[in-house]
Amino acid sequence: MRIWDDVIPESDRLVYEKSGHGKRMGLGKKPALLIIDVNYNWTGQRGLPVLRSIERYPFACGPSAWKAVDLLANFLPLVRQKAARAIYTTGDVRAIGLSGGSKLGRGKEMASIEGGMDIVAEIAPQEGDIVIAKPKASAFFGTPLASMLNALGVDTLLCCGTSTSGCVRASVIDASSYNFRVAVIEECTFDRAQVPHKVNLFDMNAKYADVISLSEARTYLESL
Amino acid sequence: MRIWDDVIPESDRLVYEKSGHGKRMGLGKKPALLIIDVNYNWTGQRGLPVLRSIERYPFACGPSAWKAVDLLANFLPLVRQKAARAIYTTGDVRAIGLSGGSKLGRGKEMASIEGGMDIVAEIAPQEGDIVIAKPKASAFFGTPLASMLNALGVDTLLCCGTSTSGCVRASVIDASSYNFRVAVIEECTFDRAQVPHKVNLFDMNAKYADVISLSEARTYLESL
Amino acid sequence: MRIWDDVIPESDRLVYEKSGHGKRMGLGKKPALLIIDVNYNWTGQRGLPVLRSIERYPFACGPSAWKAVDLLANFLPLVRQKAARAIYTTGDVRAIGLSGGSKLGRGKEMASIEGGMDIVAEIAPQEGDIVIAKPKASAFFGTPLASMLNALGVDTLLCCGTSTSGCVRASVIDASSYNFRVAVIEECTFDRAQVPHKVNLFDMNAKYADVISLSEARTYLESL
Amino acid sequence: MRIWDDVIPESDRLVYEKSGHGKRMGLGKKPALLIIDVNYNWTGQRGLPVLRSIERYPFACGPSAWKAVDLLANFLPLVRQKAARAIYTTGDVRAIGLSGGSKLGRGKEMASIEGGMDIVAEIAPQEGDIVIAKPKASAFFGTPLASMLNALGVDTLLCCGTSTSGCVRASVIDASSYNFRVAVIEECTFDRAQVPHKVNLFDMNAKYADVISLSEARTYLESL
Numbered sequence: 001m002r003i004w005d006d007v008i009p010e011s012d013r014l015v016y017e018k019s020g021h022g023k024r025m026g027l028g029k030k031p032a033l034l035i036i037d038v039n040y041n042w043t044g045q046r047g048l049p050v051l052r053s054i055e056r057y058p059f060a061c062g063p064s065a066w067k068a069v070d071l072l073a074n075f076l077p078l079v080r081q082k083a084a085r086a087i088y089t090t091g092d093v094r095a096i097g098l099s100g101g102s103k104l105g106r107g108k109e110m111a112s113i114e115g116g117m118d119i120v121a122e123i124a125p126q127e128g129d130i131v132i133a134k135p136k137a138s139a140f141f142g143t144p145l146a147s148m149l150n151a152l153g154v155d156t157l158l159c160c161g162t163s164t165s166g167c168v169r170a171s172v173i174d175a176s177s178y179n180f181r182v183a184v185i186e187e188c189t190f191d192r193a194q195v196p197h198k199v200n201l202f203d204m205n206a207k208y209a210d211v212i213s214l215s216e217a218r219t220y221l222e223s224l
Numbered sequence: 225m226r227i228w229d230d231v232i233p234e235s236d237r238l239v240y241e242k243s244g245h246g247k248r249m250g251l252g253k254k255p256a257l258l259i260i261d262v263n264y265n266w267t268g269q270r271g272l273p274v275l276r277s278i279e280r281y282p283f284a285c286g287p288s289a290w291k292a293v294d295l296l297a298n299f300l301p302l303v304r305q306k307a308a309r310a311i312y313t314t315g316d317v318r319a320i321g322l323s324g325g326s327k328l329g330r331g332k333e334m335a336s337i338e339g340g341m342d343i344v345a346e347i348a349p350q351e352g353d354i355v356i357a358k359p360k361a362s363a364f365f366g367t368p369l370a371s372m373l374n375a376l377g378v379d380t381l382l383c384c385g386t387s388t389s390g391c392v393r394a395s396v397i398d399a400s401s402y403n404f405r406v407a408v409i410e411e412c413t414f415d416r417a418q419v420p421h422k423v424n425l426f427d428m429n430a431k432y433a434d435v436i437s438l439s440e441a442r443t444y445l446e447s448l
Numbered sequence: 449m450r451i452w453d454d455v456i457p458e459s460d461r462l463v464y465e466k467s468g469h470g471k472r473m474g475l476g477k478k479p480a481l482l483i484i485d486v487n488y489n490w491t492g493q494r495g496l497p498v499l500r501s502i503e504r505y506p507f508a509c510g511p512s513a514w515k516a517v518d519l520l521a522n523f524l525p526l527v528r529q530k531a532a533r534a535i536y537t538t539g540d541v542r543a544i545g546l547s548g549g550s551k552l553g554r555g556k557e558m559a560s561i562e563g564g565m566d567i568v569a570e571i572a573p574q575e576g577d578i579v580i581a582k583p584k585a586s587a588f589f590g591t592p593l594a595s596m597l598n599a600l601g602v603d604t605l606l607c608c609g610t611s612t613s614g615c616v617r618a619s620v621i622d623a624s625s626y627n628f629r630v631a632v633i634e635e636c637t638f639d640r641a642q643v644p645h646k647v648n649l650f651d652m653n654a655k656y657a658d659v660i661s662l663s664e665a666r667t668y669l670e671s672l
Numbered sequence: 673m674r675i676w677d678d679v680i681p682e683s684d685r686l687v688y689e690k691s692g693h694g695k696r697m698g699l700g701k702k703p704a705l706l707i708i709d710v711n712y713n714w715t716g717q718r719g720l721p722v723l724r725s726i727e728r729y730p731f732a733c734g735p736s737a738w739k740a741v742d743l744l745a746n747f748l749p750l751v752r753q754k755a756a757r758a759i760y761t762t763g764d765v766r767a768i769g770l771s772g773g774s775k776l777g778r779g780k781e782m783a784s785i786e787g788g789m790d791i792v793a794e795i796a797p798q799e800g801d802i803v804i805a806k807p808k809a810s811a812f813f814g815t816p817l818a819s820m821l822n823a824l825g826v827d828t829l830l831c832c833g834t835s836t837s838g839c840v841r842a843s844v845i846d847a848s849s850y851n852f853r854v855a856v857i858e859e860c861t862f863d864r865a866q867v868p869h870k871v872n873l874f875d876m877n878a879k880y881a882d883v884i885s886l887s888e889a890r891t892y893l894e895s896l
Contacts, residue, residue, distance in 0.1 A: 007231070012417035015274055019282050019416065025327045050239055058243050095592045098578065098599060103249045103400060103432050130546065135592035136401040137431075142592035144543045144583035146818065151546060151851040153827070165427050170397045176327060177360040177394075179823040192243065193236035199423040203389050207361070208327050319816045322802065322823055354770065359816035368767045368807035368814035370594065375627040375770060377603070403599040455679070460865035463722055467730050467864065473775045498687055506691050551697045551848060551880050584849040585879070613875050618845045624775060625808040625842075640691065641684035647871040651837050655809075656775050 002211075003186060004202035007195055021206040027220055028155035028181045032085040033076075036139060036161030036168050038069060038123060039090045041116035043162075050192055057116060058109070061162055064190040064197075071214055072160065072188050073122045082221045085152060086129040087145070089167070090117045095135030095142070137170035146178055156181040158217055159209070160188035165196035169204060176208035187214045226435075227410060228426035231419055245430040251444055252379035252405045256309040257300075260363060260385030260392050262293060262347060263314045265340035267386075274416055281340060282333065285386055288414040288421075295438055296384065296412050297346045306445045309376060310353040311369070313391070314341045319359030319366070361394035370402055380405040382441055383433070384412035389420035393428060400432035411438045450659075451634065452650035455643055469654040475668055476603035476629045480533040481524075484587060484609030484616050486517060486571060487538045489564035491610075498640055505564060506557070509610055512638040512645075519662055520608065520636050521570045530669045533600060534577040535593070537615070538565045543583030543590070585618035594626055604629040606665055607657070608636035613644035617652060624656035635662045674883075675858060676874035679867055693878035699892055700827035700853045704757040705748075708811060708833030708840050710741060710795060711762045713788035715834075722864055729788060730781070733834055736862040736869075743886055744832065744860050745794045754893045757824060758801040759817070761839070762789045767807030767814070809842035818850055828853040830889055831881070832860035837868035841876060848880035859886045 016022055044053030044060025053060035079086055096107030110116060117133075125131050135142045149157075157175045159182060161168060168189055175182045184204055191197035205211040212220075240246055268277030268284025277284035303310055320331035334340060341357075349355050359366045373381075381399045383406060385392060392413055399406045408428055415421035429435040436444075464470055492501030492508025501508035527534055544555035558564060565581075573579050583590045597605075605623045607630060609616060616637055623630045632652055639645035653659040660668075688694055716725030716732025725732035751758055768779030782788060789805075797803050807814045821829075829847045831854060833840055840861055847854045856876055863869035877883040884892075 008417070008419050012419055015278070015416050018275060018278050019284075020330070021328070023327075025329070051242060054239070054242050060243075092592070094579075095596070098592075098596050103247075103406075103430075103434075104245070105249070106244070131542075135595065137397055138401065141398070141401045142590070142595060144540070144546075144590035147583065147590060147849060147851045148543070148546050150822075155825070166431055169393075169427075170401075173361055173394045173397065174365070177362065177365045177819060179819045182327075192239050193232070195232050195236055196423060196427055199420060200427070203393075203420055203424070206327075207390055210327075316816070318803075319820070322816075322820050355766075359819065366814070366816035366819060368764070368770075371625060371627045371807065371814060372767070372770050374598075379601070401595060403595045456865075456867050460867050463726070463864050466723060466726050467732075468776070468778070471775075473777070499690060502687070502690050508691075551695075551854075551878075551882075552693070553697070554692070585845055586849065589846070589849045614879055617841075617875075618849075621809055621842045621845065622813070625810065625813045630775075640687050641680070643680050643684050644871060644875055647868060648875070651841075651868055651872070654775075655838055658775075 004198040007198045008202050016206055024210055025181060027183055027210070029224070030154050031156040031158055031221070032087050032149065032152065032154045033079045034139060034157050034159045034161070034171065035072065035086060035088045035123065036159065036171055037089055037091065038072070038161045039117050039119050041091065041110055041113060043069065043120055057113065058106070059192075061190050061192040065162060068160070068188045068190045069120055069122050075188065075214060075217070076123060078218060078221055080126070080128070082224055084221065085154070086125070087148070088119050088125050088129060088131045089134045089139045090119060090131065092133035092135045093117055137167045138174045139167070139171040140174035140178070141170070149180070154180070156183070158183050158185055160185045162190050164189050164191040165193070165200040169200050172204050172209050182209035183217065184209050184211045185214055185217045186211055228422040231422045232426050240430055248434055249405060251407055251434070253448070254378050255380040255382055255445070256311050256373065256376065256378045257303045258363060258381050258383045258385070258395065259296065259310060259312045259347065260383065260395055261313055261315065262296070262385045263341050263343050265315065265334060265337060267293060267344055281337060282330070283416070285414050285416040289386065292384070292412045292414045293344055293346050299412065299438060299441070300347060302442060302445055304350070304352070306448055308445065309378070310349070311372070312343050312349050312353060312355045313358050313363045314343060314355065316357035316359045317341055361391045362398045363391070363395040364398035364402070373404070378404070380407070382407050382409055384409045386414050388413050388415040389417070389424040393424050396428050396433050406433035407441065408433045408435045409438055409441045410435055452646040455646050456650050464654055472658055473629060475631055475658070477672070478602050479604040479606055479669070480535050480597065480600065480602045481527045482587060482605050482607045482609075482619065483520065483534060483536045483571070484607065484619055485537055485539065486520070486609045487565050487567050489539065489558055489561060491517060491568055505561065506554070507640070509638050509640040513610060516608070516636045516638045517568055517570050523636065523662060523665070524571060526666060526669055528574070528576070530672055532669065533602070534573070535596070536567050536573050536577060536579045537582045537587045538567060538579065540581035540583045541565055585615045586622045587615070587619040588622035588626070597628070602628070604631070606631050606633055608633045610638050612637050612639040613641070613648040617648050620652050620657050630657035631665065632657050632659045633662055633665045634659055676870040679870050680874050688878055696882055697853060699855055699882070701896070702826050703828035703830055703893070703896070704759050704821065704824065704826045705751045706811060706829050706831045706833070706843065707744065707758060707760045707795065708831065708843055709761055709763065710744070710833045711789050711791050713763065713782060713785060715741065715792055729785065730778070731864070733862050733864040737834060740832070740860045740862045741792055741794050747860065747886060747889070748795060750890060750893055752798070752800070754896055756893065757826070758797070759820070760791050760797050760801060760803045761806045761811045762791060762803065764805035764807045765789055809839045810846045811839070811843040812846040812850070821852070826852070828855070830855050830857055832857045834862050836861050836863040837865070837872040841872050844876050844880050854881035855889065856881050856883045857886055857889045858883055
C-alpha cells in the first residue's frame with residue numbers, strides 16, 4: 001500500500017510497472033538531510049486550517065506542515081548524532097524580488113512578511129547546520145549546494161520539507177541529475193494540496209528518488 | 225474547464241485559488257519552440273497500444289504520443305514561418321550510460337535500441353533547427369541551451385513533447401528558474417500515464433508556465 | 449599601445465594576430481555594470497602601500513584599488529542616469545567557510561575581518577542597485593546572476609573591480625560562456641600584482657571580452 | 673625554481689607570498705585525468721612551427737603541443753593501470769556554431785576543418801575512457817562533467833592539455849569552484865604563446881590548483 005494508490009489508477013500503474021519505473025535505487029554511505037523551505041511562509045501559523053492560514057501567509061500549507069515539523073524535530077537528534085549534515089533552505093528574498101519572469105512574481109509580497117523566511121522555531125538550525133537562501137524552486141539552482149555537497153563528500157540526500165509539488169520536486173530532480181542517491185522521507189514532506197502531494201511522491205518515486213518512510217530513514221541512519 | 229478538473233478535487237483547487245497560484249504570466253516577444261524527446265524511444269511504434277509498445281521501447285508513451293506528433297507536424301510550418309527557432313532535445317546516450325547514481329540506471333538498455341534516440345520522421349529537424357542531446361531530464365541540465373537562448377535573444381519558450389511528468393516538467397522548472405516566459409502547449413505534450421499527465425499540467429500551470437491550447441499558441445505566433 | 453605591450457613579447461603577439469585573436473566583438477543595446485568584489489577585503493585601507501595593507505586585509509590590492517574606486521565613483525552617476533543596472537558582487541562568507549576543497553581555504557579567516565565584505569563607502573550601493581553575495585570566483589557560479597540578467601533583458605556586461613587575475617577573469621569567462629557581450633573597463637579593474645594584471649587583460653581581450661578604456665565606456669553609454 | 677620565475681617580477685611575488693597565495697592544497701584519493709582539447713585544431717600538424725601550423729589550423733599551438741602529446745602518451749598507461757578515468761574533451765562543433773555572442777565567433781570556420789576536433793591519434797581514447805564534446809572554454813560549462821564525476825566518486829582532477837590560458841584555465845576554475853582537488857601537470861599542458869602559458873600556470877597555482885611536474889603526478893598515482 002502506498003500513499004498514491006487512491007489517485008493513480010490501475011491502468012497507469014500497469015504501464016509504470018511494465019516499463020520498470022519505481023524500482024528501489026538504494027542509498028549510499030554518506031548522507032545529508034535536506035530540509036526544504038520549512039519556514040513560516042510555507043507552514044503558516046500552527047493550529048490554523050490551511051484556508052485561514054493563507055490569509056496571513058499566502059503560501060502556507062496548514063496542518064500537514066505542523067505534523068511534519070513535529071516529526072522532523074523528533075528525527076533531527078538522530079541525524080546530528082550520526083554526523084549527517086542538516087542542510088536547510090529558505091527563500092532568498094532579495095533575489096526572488098528580482099525574478100521578473102517568474103509565474104508568480106510575488107517576491108516583494110513574500111519579502112514584506114516579517115519573519116516569513118525564518119526556519120520554524122521547532123527545528124531551528126543549530127551550530128554546524130547549513131542554511132542556504134535559494135532564489136528559485138530547486139535548492140541547487142543559483143546556489144552553492146552542489147559544491148558544498150562535494151566538499152562534504154556527501155553521496156546521498158534525504159529530502160523533506162515543502163512543497164512536495166514545488167521546491168521538493170524541483171530539488172529532487174536536480175539532486176538526481178547531479179547523480180546523488182536521493183530519498184524522500186514521506187511523513188516529513190508536505191504540501192498545501194493533497195492530490196498534487198500524492199502524485200508528486202509517485203512521480204519522484206518512479207523516476208528520481210526512493211520515497212521512504214520515516215522509520216526506514218531511521219533504520220538507514222542507524223545502520224551507518 | 226481544464227484537463228485536470230476531474231483529478232484535482234475542489235478542496236485542493238480552493239487552496240490554489242485563494243493563494244493566487246495559476247494566474248496567467250503572459251508571453252514575450254521572441255519565442256522558440258522546445259520539442260522535448262519526441263523520439264522513437266518515447267513514442268514507440270505508431271499504431272500500437274502503450275502496453276504493446278513498451279515491449280520494444282520500454283519508455284514508449286503509445287497512442288497519445290502519435291496524436292501529439294501529428295498536431296506538431298501541422299504546427300511546425302507556422303513556427304518556422306514566424307522565424308521562431310524549433311529546438312529539439314533527445315537523449316545523449318553516451319552521457320546517460322555513465323549516470324551511475326540515477327534511479328532508473330538504464331542508459332545502456334536505451335542506448336542499445338537501434339534508432340531509439342532519433343526524432344520521429346514526421347517532425348524531423350530541418351536546416352536551421354537546433355538539436356540538443358541531453359544527459360538528464362531537464363533540457364537545460366548539462367547542455368548549452370541557456371547560452372543558445374541568450375545568443376538568439378529568446379525571451380519565451382513554448383514547450384511540448386514528452387513526458388509531461390518527466391522531461392517536460394523538469395525543463396519547464398529550469399526555464400522558469402532562468403526567468404524565461406514559459407508556455408506548455410497542452411495538445412502537443414504527452415505522457416505514458418493519464419493522471420500524472422493531468423496533475424503535472426496542473427502543477428506547471430500553477431507555478432511555472434501558462435498551459436495553453438494549440439489554438440492559443442497559433443494566435444500568439446500569428447500576432448508576432 | 450596597450451597596457452600589456454611590455455610583458456607580451458613580439459613572438460607571442462605575432463601568433464595571436466595571425467590566429468585572429470583579440471578582434472573587437474562590439475557591445476549590445478542593454479548593458480549592466482558588474483562591479484566585482486570592491487570591498488575592504490580586496491581594497492584594503494586607503495593610503496597604505498599594498499604590503500602594509502595586507503597585514504590587516506590579506507587579500508588587499510593596495511593603491512591600484514583606490515585609484516579605480518575613485519574613477520568608478522565618478523563613473524557611476526552616468527551608469528544610473530542611463531538606467532543601466534549597477535550589479536555589485538561581494539563574498540558570501542557563510543558559503544566560503546564551507547569550501548573545504550578550495551586552494552586557499554581561508555573562508556573563516558576572511559569572515560572574521562569585521563566589515564571586510566562591505567562594498568567600499570565611496571561607491572556604496574544605492575536603491576535600485578543589485579548586490580550578490582557569491583561563494584566562488586565567478587559572479588555566476590552558485591548565484592542567480594544569469595537569471596537576473598535574463599529577467600532584466602541585459603545583453604551586455606561592462607565588467608570592473610577586482611582582482612583582474614581572479615574574480616574578474618572568472619566572471620568574464622562565464623559571461624562569455626553564457627553568450628553575453630562583455631567589456632572590461634581597464635582603468636576600473638585592478639589587481640594586487642602587475643604582471644598578472646596585464647596578462648589577464650591581454651587574455652580576456654584575446655578571447656572573451658573587449659578591454660576598453662573608461663572613456664570608451666562613457667561614449668558607449670552616452671550613445672544609448 | 674618555477675617556470676614563471678622569469679616573467680613574474682620579485683615585487684609581485686612578494687605580495688603573493690605575504691598574502692598566502694600558492695600554498696599546496698594536496699590531492700585526494702580518487703583521481704581522474706582531464707585531457708583538455710588535445711585535438712588537431714589545437715595541436716596543428718606535427719613538425720611544423722606554430723606560425724606555419726596556423727595556416728591550416730588557426731588555433732594550433734605548434735611544437736609545444738607535440739612535446740606534451742608524447743609525454744601524455746607515455747603517461748596514460750599508468751593512469752589506466754591505476755583505474756583512474758581518462759576524460760577527454762573536444763569542441764562541440766554544433767553548439768559552437770550557435771554561439772553568436774562569443775568573442776571569436778569562429779565556430780563555423782572550426783567546424784569546417786575536416787577532423788579538426790578529433791583527439792590526436794597518439795593518445796586516442798580507448799574503451800572505458802570518456803569523451804565530452806564541450807560548447808565553451810570550461811569542460812564543465814554546458815556539459816554533464818560535474819554529474820559524471822559525482823557518479824564516479826572522483827575527488828581529484830589531474831588536468832592537462834590546451835590551451836593553458838584558455839580552456840585549461842577555465843576548466844580549472846570551475847573544478848575548483850565545484851570543490852574538487854585540482855592539479856595541473858605542467859609538462860602535459862601547453863599553449864600557443866609563452867608568456868600567457870607561464871602566467872596562467874602562476875595564477876592557477878596561486879589560486880585554484882597545485883601545478884605539479886609529471887614526475888610528481890606519477891608518484892601520486894603510484895601511491896594509490
